[in-house]
Amino acid sequence: MSQAPADLTYTKSHEWVRKLKDGTVEIGITDHAQHELGDLVFAEVPEKGRVLAAGEACAVVESVKAASDVYCPIAGEVTAGNPDLASAPELINQDAFGRGWLLRLRPAGAPAGALLSAAEYEELLRAEGS
């Protein structure tokens, strides 16, 4: 079963959130999600300055199998989209919780829904039969 690092929080739609030291957050999709999608061939990330609402589709990851929208867990302003993904979308497959991050943003308000702890996310995966 895919691991869920304990220091992150999660959504039911398989995104993760990492709090950074400068007050911004980093967002990506989980290892479970990348495994389900298969080899990724494109990743579209939002541009710096874009303002996102909680729950808004903020990125697209596309594998040979399917294109999948990524939903922004927290409202805020984008401070960066991962620049490495344009040439190496496979970073998401290889290191979903690290080098495969999708975007960073400065939060403006509360999350879309309650974010799950690592234990709660792992329970969700077990319930889904992963």
Add this chain to the structure above:
Amino acid sequence: MGRHTPLYDLHKSQGARLVDFGGWDMPVQYASQIEEHHAVRRAAGVFDVSHMCVIDLTGARTREFLQWLLANDVGKLTRPGKALYSCMLNEAGGVIDDLIVYFLSASDFRLVVNAGTRDKDLAWIRRHAQDFGVEVRERVDLAMLAVQGPQARQASVTLLAASDRERALALPVFGGAAVADWFIARTGYTGEDGFEIMLPGEKAVEPWLALNSLGVVSCGLGARDTLRLEAGMNLYGNDMDESTHPFESGLGWTVALEPAERRFSGREALERVVAAGSARQLVGLLLEDRGVLRSHQKVIVAGGTGEVTSGTFSPTLERSIGLARIPSGSVTRVEVDIRSKLLAARTVKPPFVRAGKSLLS
């Protein structure tokens, strides 16, 4: 639970992700579909294609039967072991299936048909074989391995007795021969050289493992699809079906209208199409914007619309490619509606890749 080939447990033990394909639980990939694809273009890969259906036909009038049954002409097969690719058409000229037919001897031919159309094909064949006194035998006892890539044939023959190796290597393209208890054919669905090997089902595991130990990579259906599309090969159910005829499916080249005296199933309907000109054509597409072509996406051309029939991301080209059915006529640029955005594509005469290299300028 779907049907299992004799290699099912082996696929699971190698960590394959399994999916339903035509009622069979088949490996779609082992570790990485893209790496499996590259292995076939650069060296060699092995695929389990045991889900496909092998049908042996026997009888004095088998050749005559097949000259009625198939749109391509088995009259061209004069040397035992030679094969050809053909469509099998209904009376309206629609494609029932595409298949390979092997001439084995004066009264013996072999067909290999698609897994998903097995029941339909067998019913059609059995019904019409009766009129020619031809015996139809489905070979459920056989498994089939496809070993494909520039090193595939060399790797495969190391599994044979030394006295059989030269004969196997001497097979011409689209030729087959019985070697020990294998039937080896120099055919494939990847655009690379290689063999498709039909062998007793209970003996399929050992050769697979032996090939792995020679560096031949286990490959799944995901890589099979990206390879065949790069090679410009059709997939039944996507690129053609019973509602489409060969001339609008890029398969006109497989129809033998000569000799004119050969009456075959669907001929009259095709003659009407030829007389009027086909209203639609199948073209290759190369997507120029970032994205992935997929079946059923709408294609917009000057003065009409069409549909993508097959699409994928090509690992060799690092671009998206596909096949599409559009109105006939000279067309170079199209737009494709992908998730409500119109993306630019250009038409390409397939194949897109040959001998591992891009054919695009």
